[in-house]
Amino acid sequence: MNVHARLAAASLMLMTLAAACSPQTEKTAETAPAAPAAAPISDTHAFRIGQVEAVALRDGTIVLTNAEEQSPWSAVSDVATVLTANGVTDNRIHLSVQPLLVKDGERVVLIDTGAGGQMGTENKLPASLAAAGVQPAQVTDILISHAHGDHVGGLVANGALVYPNATVRMTAAEWAAMQGENELQPIVRLIRPKVETFEPGASISPAITALPLPGHTAGHTGYEIANGGARLIYVGDALHSSLISVQRPELVNRWDLDSATAIATRQALLERGASQNLLFYGVHFPFPGLGRIQRRDDGFVWAPQP
Template sequence: MSCRFIAAAAFMLATAAHAAAPQVHTQAPGWYRTMLGRFEITALSDGTHTFPLDTVMTGVTPAAVDAALANNDLHRPVQGSINAFLVNTGTQLVLIDAGAGALYGACCGKLLANLRAAGYRPEQVDVVLLTHLHKDHVGGVLADGKPAFPNAVVRAAGADADYWLSRDQRAAAPAFLASFFDSAAASLAPYTAAGRFQPFAPGAALVPGIRAVAEPGHTPGHSGYLVEDGGQALLVWGDVVHVAAVQLDQVQATVKYDSSAPDARATRAGLLERAAREHLLVGAAHVAFPGLGHVRREGAGFAWLPLNYEGDPADPH
């Protein structure tokens, strides 16, 4: 047997072994960190799920949706992120939104694992601020029937609590919303029983450096949170935008889950203008993870500018 044959056989064996390595089919832990003044901001992924454009998007033609997707090199079905944001002020640990928990199935409910991967523990969270009480924002406050954040106070706008925790409102609402009422009540029940669910008034200052911003339309009390320190500002805006490729191009596009489509449309237009004008950093619940970026005016619509990746966010450069 020649040396050339032996070498060729060895090469083929090595190549075959590497080619047979199984594909992994997972992503890295879903967290991303940046600084806002002295505040540490950690984006947390709860997972992604297919957003049902055909049945949910309203106020826009299918052709306009397809054109907006194509302009962003996307096509149906579109995966949507579920993001939350952890703010460490140095004195308090504040979680803004909590993901879906077990309510969306295997796709999601990854927030607690990602919070731990990011170096924190659920029991360290002092306050949970909810932008609204839809199941993909409130579901994660519960884990295996118990409070996921055992030492936290949970807060949401009083108008949202009055609506989603009301049996009368549930009876009068469209049938497709019934499970949203049930999920909100069940998720908040242990916090309510312990006196740790505390609704707030519009525009309330909630902790030093964080105040509520009224964003009506998606739900009756839908709220964003303006986080400010050191002359820098982050607006965590919740569900102002569901599908960025569509709604930044077609600002009038709404979703059937909006409690008031006209109000949701006006809120979106106003906040996009403000974010672009003031160069606000935005934390978006449903823009591709980590959902942190800026908004720029582009023609009749807007463009999303993702935050530049930084290996050491605390480095002052």
């Protein structure tokens, strides 16, 4: 199984699809001369977790047609049912990509780094970070959830580190696996002197703890950010789609390395989120990715935070 190769092969088509359904294109076409100018789509969303400042940073969108050769869910008819029931009329799966900036005391922490323009995404992260008032050299820590291209692709650009002063942190298991991935060698070579690994559940910074969410990759982890009674869960790729992963968590996702473990992780995470009314941050959920898991019938739905 090679996720990256499959996605790379599909990327040309994805770029076409992404352009065809771009919200900006639709807005321009619909704007009447007398209407007030449409507000520009914001690529940042600032919020707080207790006293900790955080900013959702838009990188782009991955658009997948619900078909065997593109979608990680081979249960195409089940997915079509979910999409239709939720008002999605184009039979496509839209996965936003939004790394999270967290200012934890003196630490300027970036959780995941986006796709670096791969997979049909727009590579908006550099501009989004600038819009949040942060220069790449100010980032002190990069926390990687896992070493797939849409999370580590933004670590390097033009043969150099994008965040030259940042320590790159990930689980020891993920770093071991990443070093064995041929297509990631250009990134591995550059970040090697910067990498520090941790074990699942480790404390990372005053507010941030690594949250074990096993199954998606060898060392996949989420992050739990807590301050003053407030709490946010960065779910990584334990949940990909706010519709399919939440409403049908038992469906096999071919992007998961260990499907049975990933499904169990997904179900337990949803159960915990609903039971404790936890604020979740979905790195691939509709921007800005904030919301809660609610029970509906025998399952769950995503309730975006207004």
